Amino acid sequence: MTGPARAAFRLEGWRKLEFLRRMAGNAQAAFRWMHATYGKTIAMHIRGGEYVSTIELSSVQRVLKDNHQNYSKGTQYTEFEPLWGKENLLASHGNVWARHRRVVAAEFHPGHLAHYQPLIIHHTRALLDSYAQGSRTGKSFPLYDGVRSLITRILCDKWFGVLPDSDVQHMGGLLTELTDIAGARAFVPIKLPLWLPTPTHVRYRRLLDELQALLARILHEHGAEAQARMNLLGQMLAAQNAEPQHAMTGQELLGNLVVLLLAAYETPTLGWTLYFLGKSPHAAERIQAEVQQVLGERAPEMEDLPRLRYVRMCVDEGMRMFTVSPLLIRQALAPDALGAHPIEAGTHVVVPSCVLHQDPELWPQPHEFQPERFADPASIPPLSFMPFGKGARECIGSALARQFSTAIVAMLFQRYTYTLEPGYEARPNNKFTPYPLGSVPAYLQPRAA
Numbered sequence: 001m002t003g004p005a006r007a008a009f010r011l012e013g014w015r016k017l018e019f020l021r022r023m024a025g026n027a028q029a030a031f032r033w034m035h036a037t038y039g040k041t042i043a044m045h046i047r048g049g050e051y052v053s054t055i056e057l058s059s060v061q062r063v064l065k066d067n068h069q070n071y072s073k074g075t076q077y078t079e080f081e082p083l084w085g086k087e088n089l090l091a092s093h094g095n096v097w098a099r100h101r102r103v104v105a106a107e108f109h110p111g112h113l114a115h116y117q118p119l120i121i122h123h124t125r126a127l128l129d130s131y132a133q134g135s136r137t138g139k140s141f142p143l144y145d146g147v148r149s150l151i152t153r154i155l156c157d158k159w160f161g162v163l164p165d166s167d168v169q170h171m172g173g174l175l176t177e178l179t180d181i182a183g184a185r186a187f188v189p190i191k192l193p194l195w196l197p198t199p200t201h202v203r204y205r206r207l208l209d210e211l212q213a214l215l216a217r218i219l220h221e222h223g224a225e226a227q228a229r230m231n232l233l234g235q236m237l238a239a240q241n242a243e244p245q246h247a248m249t250g251q252e253l254l255g256n257l258v259v260l261l262l263a264a265y266e267t268p269t270l271g272w273t274l275y276f277l278g279k280s281p282h283a284a285e286r287i288q289a290e291v292q293q294v295l296g297e298r299a300p301e302m303e304d305l306p307r308l309r310y311v312r313m314c315v316d317e318g319m320r321m322f323t324v325s326p327l328l329i330r331q332a333l334a335p336d337a338l339g340a341h342p343i344e345a346g347t348h349v350v351v352p353s354c355v356l357h358q359d360p361e362l363w364p365q366p367h368e369f370q371p372e373r374f375a376d377p378a379s380i381p382p383l384s385f386m387p388f389g390k391g392a393r394e395c396i397g398s399a400l401a402r403q404f405s406t407a408i409v410a411m412l413f414q415r416y417t418y419t420l421e422p423g424y425e426a427r428p429n430n431k432f433t434p435y436p437l438g439s440v441p442a443y444l445q446p447r448a449a
C-alpha cells in the first residue's frame with residue numbers, strides 16, 4: 001500500500017495561497033485538502049523556510065524512527081520560549097532532551113501509574129456528584145468544561161501535593177490564555193516584535209509575570225514536602241543537585257513544569273470522544289453494557305482497565321476522528337532523503353498525523369465514528385495511528401492519558417446517560433491544541449441504579 005516514496009509536489013502560487021487561506025480557518029482540514037489534492041509528499045516555501053509535509057509511510061518511518069537523531073523539534077516552539085524557556089522536555093533535542101526525559105521518566109513508568117488511580121476515582125466521583133445537581137435543572141451544560149479541570153486537578157494533586165482549587169483554576173486560565181497568544185503568533189506571516197506595547201503584548205507580559213509568580217509560590221509552599229514525598233516536583237527539585245547526566249537547572253525545572261502543566265490542561269481528546277459518543281447512541285449503549293458487566297457499581301481499579309475494551313476502543317476512535325496534536329513537526333539537522341525527495345539541512349518536515357488518521361486507504365469510511373475498527377489492535381498498521389506521536393519522542397504521558405480517559409468515560413456512563421443539545425455540531429477552535437467550541441453542551445439523565 002505504501003510503495004516507494006516519490007519526489008514531492010511543489011505547492012506554489014495560488015495553490016499555496018489557497019492552502020494558507022484554509023489553514024487560517026481549520027488547520028487539519030487544510031492539510032487533508034492539500035494531501036487529497038496534490039499527493040503524499042508536498043514541498044513549499046513559507047516565510048523564507050522550506051517545508052515538506054509527508055504522509056508516505058516509509059518517509060514517516062524514516063523521520064520519526066529510523067533516522068530520528070537527524071531531526072530536531074526545530075523552530076516550531078520559538079514563540080513559546082517566553083513561556084517555557086529554550087531547554088525543556090518538549091522542545092529540546094539530543095543529550096539535553098535525554099537528560100530531562102530521564103529525570104521525569106519514573107513518574108510515567110507503567111509500574112507507577114497505579115498511584116494515580118485513587119486520585120482519578122476520587123476526583124471523578126466528586127465531579128459526577130456535582131453533575132447530579134445540574135441534571136435536575138433540566139438545562140444543558142458544557143460537559144467538557146468539568147472534565148477538563150478534572151484532569152488538571154488530578155495531575156496537580158499527584159505532582160505537587162494538594163493545591164487549592166483557586167490555584168488550579170488560576171493556572172489553567174493563565175496557561176490557556178498564554179498558549180492562545182503564543183500559538184496565534186506562531187501562525188501569522190508577519191509579527192510585531194514583543195517589545196512593542198500593543199494591548200496584546202502588554203497583556204502577554206502581565207500573564208507571564210503572573211505565571212512566574214504563581215509557580216514561584218507553589219515551589220516555595222510545596223517544595224519541601226514534594227522532596228520528602230519524591231513526587232514529580234520532588235524528583236525535579238532533587239535533580240537540581242544531581243550528577244550531570246540527571247541534573248536540571250532552576251530555569252529548566254520551571255520550563256518543564258510549564259510543559260507538563262500544559263500537557264495536563266490542554267488535552268482536549270476527551271472533549272472530542274464525549275462529543276462523538278453523544279452522536280452515536282449505539283456506541284453509548286455498548287459502553288453502558290460493558291461497564292455494567294465489568295464493574296457493576298464498583299469504581300474501576302487498575303486491573304479493570306484492560307477489561308473495559310469497548311471503552312478503550314471508543315477513546316481511540318475519538319482520537320482518530322479528531323487529532324488534538326495534529327502535526328508532528330521536525331527540522332533536519334543534516335541533509336537526508338525521503339524517497340526520491342532530497343531534504344536539505346534546515347528543512348522542516350511535517351508529519352500530519354491528522355491526515356493519516358483520516359486516510360481512506362487506511363481507514364474505510366474515515367469520517368464515521370466506528371470504534372469497532374480497534375477491536376483487533378494487531379490489524380492496525382503501526383504508523384497509521386499515532387495520536388501520541390511515534391518513536392523516541394512519543395508522548396511520555398500516553399499510558400496515563402489512556403488510563404484516565406478510560407476510567408473517566410466508564411465512570412460517567414456508569415452514572416449517567418446524556419444527549420447532546422439539539423443542533424450542536426462541534427467545531428475546533430483552531431488553537432494550539434484544538435478543543436470543541438461550546439464544550440459539548442449536553443443534557444444528563446441519571447441512570448436507574
Ligand code: HEM
Pocket residue numbers: 089090091101155259260263264267269324325327328329386387388389390392393394395396397398400401402
Ligand atoms: C490524550 C492526551 C494526550 C495527547 C493526545 C498527547 C499527544 C502528544 C504528542 C502527539 C506528543 C509528541 C509530539 C511530537 O512528536 O512532536 C506528545 C509529547 C509529549 N506529551 Fe503528550 N499527549 C497527551 C497527554 C499528555 C499528558 C497527560 C502528559 C503528561 C502528564 C503529556 C506529556 C507530554 C510530554 C512531556 C511530551 C514531550 C515528550 C518528549 O518529547 O520527550 N502528554 N504528546
